[in-house]
Amino acid sequence: MGAALPEPAPSRLFLSGNDAVALAVRDAGCRVAAAYPGTPSTEILEVLARYPDLYTEWSINEKVSLEVALGASMVGARAFCAMKHVGLNVAADALMTMTVTGTEGGLVIAVADDVGMSSSQNEQDSRFWARFAHLPLFEPADAQESYDMTRAAFALSERFCCPAILRLTTRICHVKGRVIAGERETHEPGGFVKDPQRWVMVPGNAKPRVARMHEREEALRAASTESAFNVLLPGEDRRIGFVVSGPAFMHVREAFPAAPVFKLGQSYPLPLERVRELAAGVDQLLVVEETEALVENELRAAGIACSGKDTLPRVGELSPDVLRPAVARLLGEPVPAKAHLAPQQVFPRPPTMCVACPHLGIYYTLAQLRNITISGDIGCYTLGAGQPWNALDTCISMGASMGVALGMDKGRGEADAKKSVVAVIGDSTFMHMGMQGLLDITWNRGNVTVLLLDNRAVGMTGGQDNPGTGRDIHGETVPRIDFAKLCEALGVNKERIHVLDPYQLPVLFKTLREETKVREPSVIITNRPCVLIDDYQPAQPYKVIADQCTGCGNCLDVGCPAIHVTRRAKEVKPSGKEVELAFTRIETSACTGCGLCVQPCAPEAIVHAAPEHPVKFLHAKI
């Protein structure tokens, strides 16, 4: 964790959307903020944690983080939680009831959609949740609006006693722009007021509150009609009037500066009558929104004719170069020419596991095993699906490796009778949603071998802490969860729980082969830290003795990015079989001496080397 942040200067701040939300949460006098890390939302809590005067935590999952925020709101404190789009699916159970109870202290939920799926398993439009839960929705278009709307969302939340949702996208979270911050305010919690009819949601208490929720929605529509965030920007070119939501505004204004635009910032409930005013003054109306046709459908249902997803893409990011040809087609104009150079075909460069990643040996070993099906999960270890391992058969959602594995075991027919089912999950992922799945496996006597890859970090999002690291969000020491004991408590036979070093390939191989033969649940826990966190201790690097390398390529199967091919050749064996040879070298300045590649090297050509350069080459901690 970084040092406590100094007071920011009032102007010339250059902030990402995430930074701006964090600053606004602080400036709004928020007292409690919680999140589970998830790209692109992660940095919000990382920044908030550096402010000493509010409580921040990494929660074990998004539902818990929302419950923590709700509890704080119940006692009158302003509260905040952040998540990525799929996180709100996890938190939905709490959300759908807290919209009925309502809230006390202002409660803002920031949810970051990964439009274009730069790092997510799906693309989903979180604006649905505002409609589903009958809650107000803010959609900032840049960092300044992220700041302004976060503060407005707290005020609106308190005015209507309900949570307010702030919908961000990757291009808000990770875009930096100039921000002018306002004055900081303070909010002293008024204290918890016992009111079982409000806070205890048994059917008898819930029924009258659901009716009030619907009344509230109508009042929220009136508020959004008056909102300064919903603004009609005039334009002389009246052939098309645009209705835009969130960041799409910037692209529309850039591409069509002369067109009138209704900019939706407080976008749900929709200020329908004001949109109707724009529609009356233009030839046609085009709704520009990422990603689903929500505004478009609601306008049509209200009898306002418009175009939208019939013209614009339904998937991925919008940008001026996507909008220009679509609008030209709508106007019957020639489609503007694309970039003067065509995109060049260059080899793909997918993300890879890091040099010396403790997962390398796991996937190397899994790739050697035959007759296994591997149920995977969300996180760095998803990269095991890639080359050279190809050792992952499924990946659905966080924690799903457990249930999917059990289902594969129980549902199998004759075709899979001889196969073993292996589930792979990480430490944080296991605590987020995997524990319940393992409990289901033990309870229902599933024949599943679980690999619990404990690398002491939420690796994929940048190495955040969790209950398995023994540190909290501030890096302070807390009790560290013992995964072996936890798995035993979840019903795994003690003899079937192994803790081992993922760099010891023979032990790993032997244990995996034995446990996949056993017909009961077993858990193999690995115990080496992520190479990107401070717990990782680099060792003396290795090199390849060129004269001794036989070109067998076994070291390449490990998949370490520090191993490179120097020369390829073909050899005809005495049997007449042609073999491809690949002679290798190790980038010594990148190697951290984990020793994985040494183990499969038959001619023992890999030996310790003095580093050529004192500083690590790639994947150095930044």
Added chain:
Amino acid sequence: MTITNIAVCGIGGQGVMTATEILAEAALSLGFDVKKTEVAGMSQRGGVVTSHLRFGPQVLSPQIVPGEADLLVGFEAAEALRWSHMLKPGGVALVNQGRFVPPVVTIGLYDYPADPIAEMRALGVEVSDFDASALALQLGNIRLGNTVMLGAMSDRLPFPADVLRNAVLARFGVRKPALVDLNRQAFELGRAAVARMGAAA
């Protein structure tokens, strides 16, 4: 004055995002409106990174439309080729000759282009190329490559090189004072490398 569009590309770990951030600071210090964005979802695992910087009197969209970049700064040769289409007609590419070969190439699934910079020239792109990685290693640290690249681009910006130099030094002065001098040297090495090319042309 119109908007200046600078696209910076490379791979995770090279300092693409930091370099763009420093460029943004320089533009901000002159009072420009500035927006900066990157596509870097899983790039900290060695994937592709592209960073967009736009500055001018008012900047709306954070993304540079392909075919509208004034300057393409390639931290890696094949990545510069991959993103050549970002350049506007007559735009200039500044490219590090250094190569970072990914595992998919190492294991023989794909080929690294034989000469990516020659391919860019064949497309009609004006390229200035030099070995920034080697210059950084000359100073003992490959990670100085991004400052070398900043030095190299310092005479191609619509503001004086001093503004960018000051932004580089301010950045490392705050974070790691010991690195100030190394970065100053890296910046000058990059500048000199490009100046030599200009003299030779």
